Amino acid sequence: MKFLHYLDLFGISYEQPYLPNKKTYKSSFGGFFTIALYSLSLLYFVYKLHSWLSGNINPKSTQTYQVLNNVDLQLNYPLISISFDQNTQQLDPLNSNEMIIQTYLITQQNQSINIVNVEAQNNNKIVLDNFNFSLTNSQTSLYPTQTLIALQLCDKKTQANCASDEKIKQFLELSGISMKIDMNFLYFNAQTNQFERITKSLSYAIETDVTLLNVFQLQTQKNIINNGFLFDNMVETQVVNDVQIITQSVKQAYFKNYLNGLIAVYEFNLNQLTQIQSIQYTKISEILADVGSIISTLMMLKGLAIAMNTYLLEELLNQQIISCYYPQFKELSINRNLFGQIKSVQHFNSQIDLIEFNKFYTKAKQVALKKQTVINQIYEISRLQFLVQLSIDKNKISQSHKFGIPLHLDFNNRSNTIVPFDDSIQASDRDKIYGNEDFNILTLENI
Template sequence: MLTILEKFDIFGVPIKLKTIKQQEQFKTSQSGVITIIIMILSLAYFIYVIQQWINGQLIPKVTSSQRMIDYTTYEWQNGEISFTLYDLSSKINPFTKQNNIIMTVLLEISGLYVSAEPRFLYSTLQMNGDKNVITIDKGKLVLSQIDGTKEENQENIKQYFVFFTKCRQDWMEEGGYCADPQEIEDYFSTNHGLLFLSINLQQYNYETLEFDEIKKTQFFAFEESSPFYSQVILQKQLTTIDNAVLLNSFQKFEVIKDYQVNTQAVSKKFAQDTIKTQDGSKFEFESLCTFVFRIDNIEANETILMPKLGEVLAQIGSIVNIIMLLKILSNMINTAMLESTILHQIIEIYYPQFKQVQITKNFLGQVKQVRYKGVEIKLAHFQHKYNQLLEIARMKFTFNNLIQELSRVQLVLVNQIGMENIKKIFKIEEDLKFFEQDRSSSSNSNFQVQNLVSISPEESPKRQEFERFVLFNTEFSQ
């Protein structure tokens, strides 16, 4: 049963041999430098991306689309729509409630008829003496193109009809009055610049995670002799935002994304003839300009998905993987250094004198200086001989050569001590010293084994024969 369970184990660890430095892997200082560079670059990029993510500087995923709608509303409270007269020829404010010259009238149109009492708009802000501002402080527009039965909370279509006309005392509200007729005529005898229409639009800020108001302005020539009619079409946008860190958390907002203006020249009586009341009465006036505000039946849909923590970490990981390509260079260096070290150790096994040789190499592993017992050796002569030894060691450091040499050792043992003695050696096990009861029975057999493998001093090769290497008999460099 335990054997079956072992087969399902996916967390097995490899059995590793250790190097001479008691390490499971061969490591070099050159590779250590590359590792430090990789760690510094990876950490720096991690901090950079995380800081960008916290500050909202990473580009989110944004998808946009459009759809036809048959019902929607837009309501505002903070003066989203305003008119400004940039009059360079006069410092007179024509929109004041007292001494009024130009009246601005707002009519609420439901269907084809006026559905509420007129609202008179007066200037409440005058900046730098030449900016005359009229603001529609609050309002509500309704788009309703529903065929059939409406729901209880759905209203009829509602549009705003705003026109500018000369002041009329019979329309003036309590507390207000018109300027003298002569003053009005004198005012219109000169050109008074441009009329600016400004509407506040909303755009989502990816850094602050809030909507910013952006004022978009259109301008029109303002002349008594050139009346015009402008249709202002507001385009709504349904913005869906997901700015959660881990899980999805969608929030929906309805904002005004943009507006379009269609303008055409009309007569002074155009607005008068266009407006209708339910009781059949008419407004009699001459308009200087007319604006109609309505909601477009094409709604924009925008989905904003802010980067989540998982996406940020994935982005960091992809760049770190590219940085980790330096690992290839590090592996090449370690492989070359490991091979060089092992080959040198093989040479030391055959020629123990090499243990007293001091070889100085540069960062790339090239030999720069060689000393033997403190005396410098000619580099050219040493390099030639050393390369020959490296080639021999490289041939010995192969799997086939190891098998071949082991087979030769086996043949030597068979010829020297016999196959039967070898079999006895494999059957004999080493006894622990503290098992006193076994020492008496095993001492004789151990002694026999030692006799089988021992070699007389006169038969053993002399140390000088292993150390014989012509390189060290040549003259040293001065």
């Protein structure tokens, strides 16, 4: 059993109450302070939780760059759309029935060249969707390593739907012919946790005697998004977020290996330098930790309430102890200011001299504080022991261990019924044994 007692982790410490059923002193000031601190803590928690749920807390974001040698990029959104300016609406060069300009999609993969004729769609625009790229030309490449969009005046030898020579001539005589290229890039919006599309528009003049070569170096971005609620939830995506353009004019014979008489060529390549963006969303554990740190800071103010309660408890105990020795002290009405200083003292309707009272009260509190110490209590008990030893015979003092109030089993308070509980007590001392009603004969009544 002793071993079990030793292992008990749920033992409690005995706390002596300062008043009956009161082991902890509490005050109105402490209650007000508790309401204020916990209300502020709750309001801050609600504020942080609302900010977190509404996406107003910005995630942690870091950006680095990395050189990649092998990349297979698949885009599931339209990257490029080609159209002509409004001056050519009367003579739409991309009209599939009367085509003035032909568009070709040229791709190269593993030394293999593929040329596809592309027709205008979506409001007379050439929209190239689902672009796929590979960075290196190797046997493991999944997608083309080189992609070109080539524009050529419609050749009746290869295309049956070409416009008449008169319309083609009329188109070429228009002044200021320009072609518009819209490129769509994706940017991640951290507040909405979604990708947003941003369009960059470029315009190029059309010339028929030379080939306009535009090289587009696509800047890719790899997004590593951790949007877990409590644990990590990693989501990786790779998008095109920018482009670098190199423009020059070359002779039409430069692209004779592909097609003859090209008026514009747009080449698309991937840039080896890739941007790595890591986005760490705030988890609920971080919100709770943040709120906990603020609450801990606020709870530092509880020291003020504890100090105030300590002062009030000391004052209460001092007044109780002083009242034990000076019963009339309870009849005094002591008025204090906000800082606890005594402003006036009254005994019923009589005003007490404040200076003299303060002298008395200061000295009385010093004595009361001493009486509360364990050493002083033991000392006073030892003095009482010596006084008892000087006044009472030693044998009678030894018999005090056998003294007590006999328990009447019918539990009445008949004081005239005396039942000695020990035969060793002398008959002359038996009439000094008290009854049940004397159990609290020395107990302080008004506590």
